[in-house]
Amino acid sequence: MDRRTLLGTLAAGAVGAGLHAKGLGPGATDAKPTENPLADYAARAFDFGTGLPGLGKELLAEHLALYKGYVSRTNALLRDTLAAEREGKAGPAVQELRRRLGFEFSGMRLHELYFEALSASAATPSASHPLHQAIAATWGSFDAWWAAFRATCTMTGIGWGVLLKDPATGRLMNAWFQDHENAVAVGAQALLVVDVWEHAYVRDYGATGRAKYVDAVKSLIDWRVVEKRF
Ligand SMILES: [Fe+2]
Structure with a gap:
């Protein structure tokens, strides 16, 4: 260990x-x-x-x-x-x-x-990667997953939007971590994390600009990193 x-x-x-x-x-x-x-x-x-x-x-x-x-x-x-x-x-x-x-x-x-997983030269998702096959099997399509993940990231409150994998079953799930000490789903592996505490975006997007920030982050996600975590 x-x-x-x-x-x-x-x-x-x-x-x-x-x-x-x-x-x-x-x-x-x-x-x-x-x-x-x-x-x-x-x-x-x-x-x-x-x-x-x-x-x-x-x-x-x-x-x-x-x-x-x-x-x-x-x-x-x-x-x-x-x-x-x-x-x-x-x-x-x-x-x-x-x-x-x-x-x-x-x-x-x-x-x-x-x-x-943030990069100015982010790699786009590889459709043939097992992660994306799992996303498609779970949500129907990448776009459908992103819509659900984006909704998670724009929930009221401060916290984190997280895509999790349960290594015991391979199941994927979107999760919301609010207070760090109460992070849920013990044993689940965080594949993708988006910080949506206000300090992550207010300076550039204002207090009401979280959705625009999340959309900007979408283009910065380096899927090589995320896929390696899968
Ligand atoms: Fe932060």
């Missing part, structure tokens, strides 16, 4: 828990396990240059800074939680550490899944 698997399994409700049927954690396609399972997580480097079509440089820079905050808070919470456990503490303060750990760890991982 590599470090990502171990910590993903430990974090209550953490996104990606137990999702390693092919030896790759979600979002870990270019990440390397460390030999020290207690080493801090390092913020992944995502270079969006002067911005992406539909997502400005400033918005992306702010968003990456927010992501780095999740990474640093995850590291701090892992240290604090483990220290409390080694001291035999288990009271309300430790319970709050666990809730926060689920929130921060999942926020870290969801951002990695999101950023990793």
